[in-house]
Amino acid sequence: MYQHETQKRVRYGETDQMGYLYYGRYADLYEIGRVEMLRSLGLAYRDMEEKERIMMPVASMEMRFVRPAKYDEMLTIRTILPQLPTKDIVFQVEVFNENRKLVNAGTVRLAFVDMTTKKTIPAPDFLLEKLTPFF
Amino acid sequence: MYQHETQKRVRYGETDQMGYLYYGRYADLYEIGRVEMLRSLGLAYRDMEEKERIMMPVASMEMRFVRPAKYDEMLTIRTILPQLPTKDIVFQVEVFNENRKLVNAGTVRLAFVDMTTKKTIPAPDFLLEKLTPFF
Amino acid sequence: MYQHETQKRVRYGETDQMGYLYYGRYADLYEIGRVEMLRSLGLAYRDMEEKERIMMPVASMEMRFVRPAKYDEMLTIRTILPQLPTKDIVFQVEVFNENRKLVNAGTVRLAFVDMTTKKTIPAPDFLLEKLTPFF
């Protein structure tokens, strides 16, 4: 298992008139979580697209909303990789508020796509090499 | 069953550098779908909050991404209410592109909350009255 | 002068906890206004990028916020082209609420960029041909 935490403050433009972080903005948090996890492994997603010509489109996502997140709260995004990626990669995400209460939890599954052929490919070796020590 | 369709064009600011509608913006489409479905029944969600003092926070959401949606495509959002709401309400959503190919499909479940007491309540009568003829 | 109007409803995710359309979302309205104006002339901005290989990045923008726009209001976006484009193109925008009161007004200036050379170019002929009859 590999796990990583990063933080994100709720901004005004991300709230809605309920006064809470809009439900549609959690997918943005999930993206921040997995990109910062990859960076913690020494992998910039930007380089994956630009240098390796591999992109990672989202295949599916599910989440449940446990309690609201309020304006200006500093949220903690915990991203967990429960297993080594094979033909796709699954991230589990938990979002906590400042009192360490669970705000939202979910799962997102991404594919690997060769940007030249536009075909899906299995998890690339440079990613597996970074991850294998943790499993 | 009650079903409703509405349309939404993909705007530039909603695309990402893959050239596709960003995965995090589909939740916005789902919201448009269910709000316009309610409007087709003669119910404005705005009035539910302002007059009835009932809000409908999202409890859970799941979706799968079937094919990308491109900039400027006019998407069709089909929203389906498979059953009468009881303690919560479930919407099924299907998003189609201009060639009537499925782009995205998912489900979203919302609670009913009394804005005065902040407690969850069952589906309100004025909503059930509108919906019952279709079930 | 050429002028065009289009409509856009304020969605929940675009409001903030003041209960108003977030100030950062007006640029999105301006984009909708100018893209729909171009479409009314028979020009799809998508084709400009894909077929003509010309993109139109924004060079500057200014706007003033006259009164708030509320959730679910159907806004009217009036886009005005006060003069024929030369080396750049200027759009004036006025946003009105359902009572035809002015909500926001501003100006946005865009350049023309050849996507192959990445250099700015003057207004392309196919655009001038469409516009000249109105000036």
Next chain:
Amino acid sequence: MYQHETQKRVRYGETDQMGYLYYGRYADLYEIGRVEMLRSLGLAYRDMEEKERIMMPVASMEMRFVRPAKYDEMLTIRTILPQLPTKDIVFQVEVFNENRKLVNAGTVRLAFVDMTTKKTIPAPDFLLEKLTPFF
């Protein structure tokens, strides 16, 4: 004069199909800049709304786009308060990329509104007390 810097990374969902930070997202950066400036003075904007019942709607904004910001770039947002606020408050903003090149520069002017009476008021004393030492 009072000046403050903070940082913000360009996220995937904030890019558009040009591969750049969408022009409409700069207003979000400006908000981050001024909120973090206020925090550096010991003032949480959240408290201004919740405790002091004063909100600060944007009255006008102007910006120019100097060069594009790319996905994953860590931008520096410099926010400058050129003078003590009187009946409104003006922030100058400069956004720099990782090579310390100017990306965007602009000005935003906000009013002070008493949330109870909904009337504009002059700059509140608790804000002037914090700022006066710097002018």
